[in-house]
Amino acid sequence: xxxxxxxxxxxxxxxxxxxxxxxxxxxxxxxxxxxxxxxxxxxxxxxxxxxxxxxxxxxxxxxxxxxxxxxxxxxxxxxxxxxxxxxxxxxxxxxxxxxxxxxxxxxxxxxxxxxxxxxxxxxxxxxxxxxxxxxxxxxxxxxxxxxxxxxxxxxxxxxxxxxxxxxxxxxxxxxxxxxxxxxxxxxxxxxxxxxxxxxxxxxxxxxxxxxxxxxxxxxxxxxxxxxxxxxxxxxxxxxxxxxxxxxxxxxxxxxxxxxxxxxxxxxxxxxxxxxxxxxxxxxxxxxxxxxxxxxxxxxxxxxxxxxxxxxxxxxxxxxx
Amino acid sequence: xxxxxxxxxxxxxxxxxxxxxxxxxxxxxxxxxxxxxxxxxxxxxxxxxxxxxxxxxxxxxxxxxxxxxxxxxxxxxxxxxxxxxxxxxxxxxxxxxxxxxxxxxxxxxxxxxxxxxxxxxxxxxxxxxxxxxxxxxxxxxxxxxxxxxxxxxxxxxxxxxxxxxxxxxxxxxxxxxxxxxxxxxxxxxxxxxxxxxxxxxxxxxxxxxxxxxxxxxxxxxxxxxxxxxxxxxxxxxxxxxxxxxxxxxxxxxxxxxxxxxxxxxxxxxxxxxxxxxxxxxxxxxxxxxxxxxxxxxxxxxxxxxxxxxxxxxxxxxxxx
Numbered sequence: 001x002x003x004x005x006x007x008x009x010x011x012x013x014x015x016x017x018x019x020x021x022x023x024x025x026x027x028x029x030x031x032x033x034x035x036x037x038x039x040x041x042x043x044x045x046x047x048x049x050x051x052x053x054x055x056x057x058x059x060x061x062x063x064x065x066x067x068x069x070x071x072x073x074x075x076x077x078x079x080x081x082x083x084x085x086x087x088x089x090x091x092x093x094x095x096x097x098x099x100x101x102x103x104x105x106x107x108x109x110x111x112x113x114x115x116x117x118x119x120x121x122x123x124x125x126x127x128x129x130x131x132x133x134x135x136x137x138x139x140x141x142x143x144x145x146x147x148x149x150x151x152x153x154x155x156x157x158x159x160x161x162x163x164x165x166x167x168x169x170x171x172x173x174x175x176x177x178x179x180x181x182x183x184x185x186x187x188x189x190x191x192x193x194x195x196x197x198x199x200x201x202x203x204x205x206x207x208x209x210x211x212x213x214x215x216x217x218x219x220x221x222x223x224x225x226x227x228x229x230x231x232x233x234x235x236x237x238x239x240x241x242x243x244x245x246x247x248x249x250x251x252x253x254x255x256x257x258x259x260x261x262x263x264x265x266x267x268x269x270x271x272x273x274x275x276x277x278x279x280x281x282x283x284x285x286x287x288x289x290x291x292x293x294x295x296x297x298x299x300x301x302x303x304x305x306x307x308x309x310x311x312x313x314x315x316x317x318x319x320x
Numbered sequence: 321x322x323x324x325x326x327x328x329x330x331x332x333x334x335x336x337x338x339x340x341x342x343x344x345x346x347x348x349x350x351x352x353x354x355x356x357x358x359x360x361x362x363x364x365x366x367x368x369x370x371x372x373x374x375x376x377x378x379x380x381x382x383x384x385x386x387x388x389x390x391x392x393x394x395x396x397x398x399x400x401x402x403x404x405x406x407x408x409x410x411x412x413x414x415x416x417x418x419x420x421x422x423x424x425x426x427x428x429x430x431x432x433x434x435x436x437x438x439x440x441x442x443x444x445x446x447x448x449x450x451x452x453x454x455x456x457x458x459x460x461x462x463x464x465x466x467x468x469x470x471x472x473x474x475x476x477x478x479x480x481x482x483x484x485x486x487x488x489x490x491x492x493x494x495x496x497x498x499x500x501x502x503x504x505x506x507x508x509x510x511x512x513x514x515x516x517x518x519x520x521x522x523x524x525x526x527x528x529x530x531x532x533x534x535x536x537x538x539x540x541x542x543x544x545x546x547x548x549x550x551x552x553x554x555x556x557x558x559x560x561x562x563x564x565x566x567x568x569x570x571x572x573x574x575x576x577x578x579x580x581x582x583x584x585x586x587x588x589x590x591x592x593x594x595x596x597x598x599x600x601x602x603x604x605x606x607x608x609x610x611x612x613x614x615x616x617x618x619x620x621x622x623x624x625x626x627x628x629x630x631x632x633x634x635x636x637x638x639x640x
Contacts, residue, residue: 199523200560206519233564240520240560244553248579252572259568 003087004048005119006319009111009144009312010037011103013176013274013282015215015231016208017238018140018152020201027139028161031208034151034215035143038176039169039309043108045093046319047116052088059093059109075113075137083121092319097304101180102278110137111144111312119314130312131162147311149219151212169308172222175290178304179297181253181279200244204237211237228272228284235274242277251279257297264293323407324368325440326639329431329464329632330357331423333496333594333602335535335551336528337558338460338472340521347459348481351528354471354535355463358496359489359629363428365413366639367436372408379413379429395433395457403441412639417624421500422598430457431464431632439634450632451482467631469539471532489628492542495610498624499617501573501599520564524557531557548592548604555594562597571599577617584613 012035020030057064057072064072076089093112095105114134118125125133127146135142136158143150146165149172155161211234218227242249254275261273261283271285271293285293294303332355340350377384377392384392396409413432415425434454438445445453447466455462456478463470466485469492475481531554538547559569574595581593581603591605591613605613614623 199526200520200557203519203523203564236563237520240563243556243560244523248575250575252576252579255568255570255575256572259572 003050003120004046004318005116006044006046006315006317007112007115007119007312008042008044008315009108009115009141010039010042010309011097011105011108012037012140012143012150012309014140014143014276015219015227015274016211016234017276019204019238019241020197021139022154026158026161027135028157029139029152029154031205032151032154032212033140033143034149034166034212034219035140036149036174036176037144037147037169037309037311038306040306041095041097041103041108041304042309043093043095043105043112044315044319045091045109045112045116047113047120048090048320049085049087049120050090052090055088056090057093058091060095060099071137072113075110076117078133078136079117079121079123082123085121089117090320094319100182101178101302101304102182102280103178103304104140104276104278106138107140107144108312110134110141113137114141114145115312115314127311128162128164131164132158134312135161135163145312148308151216165311166216166219169310172219172308173287174224174227174308175285175287176306177283177285177290177293177297178306179257179281179283180302180304181251181257181281198241198244200241204241207237208234224270224272224284224286228270231274231284232272239275247277249275249278253301254279254281257281257283257301260296264296269293322442323370323440324366324638325436326364326366326635326637327432327435327439327632328362328364328635329428329435329461330359330362330629331417331425331428332357332460332463332470332629334460334463334596335539335547335594336531336554337596339524339558339561340517341459342474346478346481347455348477349459349472349474351525352471352474352532353460353463354469354486354532354539355460356469356494356496357464357467357489357629357631358626360626361415361417361423361428361624362629363413363415363425363432364635364639365411365429365432365436367433367440368410368640369405369407369440370410372410375408376410377413378411380415380419391457392433395430396437398453398456399437399441399443402443405441409437410640414639420502421498421622421624422502422600423498423624424460424596424598426458427460427464428632430454430461433457434461434465435632435634447631448482448484451484452478454632455481455483465632468628471536485631486536487539489630492539492628493607494544494547494628495605495607496626497603497605497610497613497617498626499577499601499603500622500624501571501577501601518561518564520561524561527557528554544590544592544604544606548590551594551604552592559595567597569595569598573621574599574601577601577603577621580616584616589613 148169152163214230338353468489534550
């Protein structure tokens with residue numbers, strides 16, 4: 001019997017954002033969301049269940065901080081319950097992107113952990129069940145479970161809130177150029193921020209269906225204009241809802257790059273931005289324009305580049 | 321009989337903003353708004369009705385451009401109708417603040433024009449009637465008619481939509497430090513922008529009553545914290561509604577200064593920002609902190625300073 005397994009999962013960039021929960025504990029959202037896995041970035045996680053004195057959690061070569069460890073142990077308990085075991089676990093997890101770059105690793109982290117746990121405990125879970133388990137660890141992690149471009153259907157309860165693939169990795173060669181903006185501030189937990197509802201949040205809910213429809217269609221029809229236009233709209237929607245809750249993720253440079261994206265577009269270079277709960281600007285473009293856009297920003301900013309990425313999966317070589 | 325008169329009026333800075341009209345033509349708003357006249361800035365306008373071949377409109381020493389002239393002539397017609405005259409008019413108007421600084425002169429301009437027209441045609445209009453007439457020229461001009469701190473009651477029709485003074489100029493010594501941010505873009509007409517409704521606009525309407533109540537109370541009780549907190553909230557509300565209509569007035573430097581205002585406050589220097597339909601940041605503070613705040617920004621930015629200002633009024637010396 002195998003009790004050790006390694007998995008990798010990609011972070012994802014949401015075209016239509018996840019903001020606001022119907023159920024805090026189960027992480028059931030108030031709207032569907034759509035994202036693309038970022039193939040060039042990943043978290044790799046090895047899990048071993050065995051005769052350890054306690055759960056050991058090592059992230060990027062360091063023992064996890066207490067809060068992060070608690071969240072991982074809670075996730076381990078979900079799998080121990082399923083497998084009816086009391087075995088402790090050793091977890092070693094690494095990202096191939098720097099922690100300081102502002103790219104959230106909770107989606108890829110909990111997706112990889114989910115796959116590795118299920119595999120090492122020989123649980124025979126299908127993709128839907130894996131996506132549900134990942135969601136319980138971190139909402140957007142459920143979108144990192146299926147392949148390529150995925151939609152998280154909000155559902156109504158634990159059993160029907162999960163993500164499916166809208167199109168595989170190779171369907172549409174979109175690049176995400178991530179312009180990294182460093183800031184001095186402490187990170188604001190998006191879990192905490194999301195709890196702040198206000199009238200603007202409900203306004204967002206009133207128009208998010210339209211964004212979903214255009215973005216989904218844009219992916220399926222490989223129409224960057226539709227995808228990008230409504231991705232930008234959705235990004236502005238989420239961030240303005242946040243601002244009305246007192247959450248400002250934009251730095252002056254964020255706004256500068258947003259405006260430069262509009263200028264590029266005015267000059268015939270098709271690209272669109274989106275921004276997660278942080279200051280980085282993700283610029284979406286087709287292969288033809290990638291180098292031109294990178295040149296525009298690379299003298300002042302570090303840029304990470306990514307193509308669409310595959311599903312969360314078991315991989316051969318372990319981390320210990 | 322006197323047919324020539326000169327008036328001055330101050331621009332105003334809105335604590336609770338005017339955004340969205342119930343009636344385009346009559347400029348009836350969808351919410352009350354509250355502002356302070358800016359005593360150090362003014363428009364001075366001389367009007368003479370007489371035997372001119374056509375209306376002559378000179379603004380800041382130049383013949384007015386066609387669109388601006390049309391709007392002025394339309395306003396003159398309102399007064400000609402009231403006075404039952406067909407006399408043409410010569411208008412000379414000057415601002416004591418530069419056109420290029422991004423401070424809207426339509427409020428002070430139409431308030432001064434209203435007072436000068438009424439006076440030169442010997443129309444015996446009371447403050448309410450003058451505020452109504454100014455509103456027809458430019459919505460926020462109605463707030464520049466009464467003294468000091470004023471509230472524009474939205475009303476329901478032409479006859480009950482006008483501004484009254486909440487407190488006189490000398491009631492509360494607030495300073496508005498206007499940090500001037502130049503931008504290359506063409507100005508977006510707020511009249512045009514305001515027509516774009518979206519779900520966020522209605523969210524704004526849902527919470528604007530609270531902002532009005534706290535700002536009004538803050539003025540009456542001379543409580544800068546209440547006034548400033550809800551002024552900032554209202555500013556963010558208006559700008560995020562605008563952003564969701566595709567109107568971005570903020571420049572990267574606007575955001576930078578907003579964040580520096582928060583930092584100043586964190587360091588015990590009480591001040592609050594607000595932003596009109598442009599990139600300038602208005603910083604509100606009490607006399608004690610004025611110089612400290614100015615020093616913070618004056619090496620990089622031009623700063624205009626203003627105390628509360630009086631009502632729009634007839635003045636002695638004419639411009640021709």
